[in-house]
Amino acid sequence: MANQEHDLPLYEKVWLKRRFQRVIDTFILLLLLLLLSYRVFSPNTFTFSWFLAFICESWFTFTWIVILNAKWSPAVTTTHPDHLLQRVPELPRVDLFVTTADPVLEPPIITLNTVLSLLALDYPPNKLACYVSDDGCSPLTFYALVQASKFAKLWVPFCNKYNVQLRAPFRYFSNVATSKSQDSDSTEFNHEWSRMKDLYDHLSKTIEDVTRKQIPLQLDGEFAVFSNTEQRNHPTIIKVILENKDGVSDGLPHLIYISREKGPQYPHNYKAGAMNVLVPWNTYSHSYKLMIKPQIYLEYVQTRVSGLMTNAPFMLNVDCDMVVNNPKIVLHAMCILMDSKSGKEVAFVQCFQQFYDGIKDDAYGNQWVAAFEVFFQL
Numbered sequence: 001m002a003n004q005e006h007d008l009p010l011y012e013k014v015w016l017k018r019r020f021q022r023v024i025d026t027f028i029l030l031l032l033l034l035l036l037s038y039r040v041f042s043p044n045t046f047t048f049s050w051f052l053a054f055i056c057e058s059w060f061t062f063t064w065i066v067i068l069n070a071k072w073s074p075a076v077t078t079t080h081p082d083h084l085l086q087r088v089p090e091l092p093r094v095d096l097f098v099t100t101a102d103p104v105l106e107p108p109i110i111t112l113n114t115v116l117s118l119l120a121l122d123y124p125p126n127k128l129a130c131y132v133s134d135d136g137c138s139p140l141t142f143y144a145l146v147q148a149s150k151f152a153k154l155w156v157p158f159c160n161k162y163n164v165q166l167r168a169p170f171r172y173f174s175n176v177a178t179s180k181s182q183d184s185d186s187t188e189f190n191h192e193w194s195r196m197k198d199l200y201d202h203l204s205k206t207i208e209d210v211t212r213k214q215i216p217l218q219l220d221g222e223f224a225v226f227s228n229t230e231q232r233n234h235p236t237i238i239k240v241i242l243e244n245k246d247g248v249s250d251g252l253p254h255l256i257y258i259s260r261e262k263g264p265q266y267p268h269n270y271k272a273g274a275m276n277v278l279v280p281w282n283t284y285s286h287s288y289k290l291m292i293k294p295q296i297y298l299e300y301v302q303t304r305v306s307g308l309m310t311n312a313p314f315m316l317n318v319d320c321d322m323v324v325n326n327p328k329i330v331l332h333a334m335c336i337l338m339d340s341k342s343g344k345e346v347a348f349v350q351c352f353q354q355f356y357d358g359i360k361d362d363a364y365g366n367q368w369v370a371a372f373e374v375f376f377q378l
């Protein structure tokens with residue numbers, strides 16, 4: 001029995017047979033090469049139109065070779081999160097990183113939803129820490145996160161109780177039919193659903209009013225650090241918004257706000273710069289516990305924040321305009337990262353990106369619909 005349990009696979013990778021498609025794809029490549037050789041050996045060479053056609057066809061052939069490589073031998077990976085706890089004695093800690101840069105272009109309510117979808121992950125909360133890097137150095141973003149932390153205390157238990165799939169409230173409530181489809185007969189569920197919706201509507205209205213300056217935000221108390229700051233010129237600001245002090249497994253993950261030091265005299269390097277400040281860089285700080293008085297560590301913290309605080313062996317990075325649409329995503333990733341063989345070979349796990357609220361027909365192809373259908377078809 002014990003052996004059987006040990007043999008439970010964490011994931012399976014099945015290589016797909018694509019003999020027929022491979023023949024077709026190679027045939028297209030052959031036609032393209034024939035076309036190119038026709039161009040080269042045709043009598044009307046070196047005119048302007050010849051040159052234009054040659055460049056276009058060469059580029060098309062090159063992209064076809066790249067595409068051919070990408071789809072030559074696709075595989076489907078099926079993960080088994082339910083086997084994970086039987087195979088690994090303890091789940092590892094994961095640091096979650098969210099980057100935001102501008103409260104106008106990336107409204108705080110969007111970042112708030114991203115953070116809520118992370119705080120509600122189906123993973124032991126005492127193993128998670130969510131770091132939000134704010135390159136906008138905005139009290140609005142900090143305010144939204146404080147509000148998010150209060151809402152999370154009700155939202156996360158609601159998601160767990162009803163096994164909610166989409167845990168970013170604005171996505172969940174955007175489709176009443178789908179979100180209410182489960183347990184729709186239960187009065188208790190209907191009652192709690194309406195209560196959560198009212199609370200979320202109130203929350204988003206408050207954030208909107210503060211963002212539009214209809215409710216003034218006083219820069220005192222917790223917010224005083226923002227009073228003399230400019231977006232490109234300010235010292236480091238770190239605020240521990242939520243702390244799972246006792247490491248309880250039914251609490252909430254840590255939530256930490258960070259605005260890294262910036263000055264006009266040196267480049268900030270955009271997202272890469274922000275991630276460098278967040279990501280741990282050595283293993284010596286493993287013994288550090290979460291610091292509840294960050295100001296003491298400010299001078300050290302200027303370099304790698306999570307390294308000094310939680311220093312988890314794994315990290316998950318999402319932009320502020322993304323949401324987690326599968327609460328088990330970390331468990332799925334762990335099936336590959338914790339496997340005895342692939343765990344040593346695989347550096348990162350990435351999921352296909354899906355887009356929400358895209359423009360109809362996707363005229364500019366930003367949602368990659370055609371690309372996925374044509375190039376990555378399995």
Ligand SMILES: O=c1ccn([C@@H]2O[C@H](COP(=O)(O)OP(=O)(O)O[C@H]3O[C@H](CO)[C@@H](O)[C@H](O)[C@H]3O)[C@@H](O)[C@H]2O)c(=O)[nH]1
Nearest residue numbers: 099100101102106133135268269270271274318319320321
């Ligand atoms: O000075 C900056 C500028 C940007 N960002 C953040 O970086 C992320 C991505 O920046 P964005 O300008 O939104 O780039 P996109 O083209 O939308 O994002 C794609 O392209 C980026 C650059 O290749 C990748 O880093 C992203 O993960 C990928 O989603 C966002 O969360 C920003 O808030 C910062 O933290 N600081």
Ligand SMILES: [Mn+2]
Nearest residue numbers: 319320321322
């Ligand atoms: Mn973006």
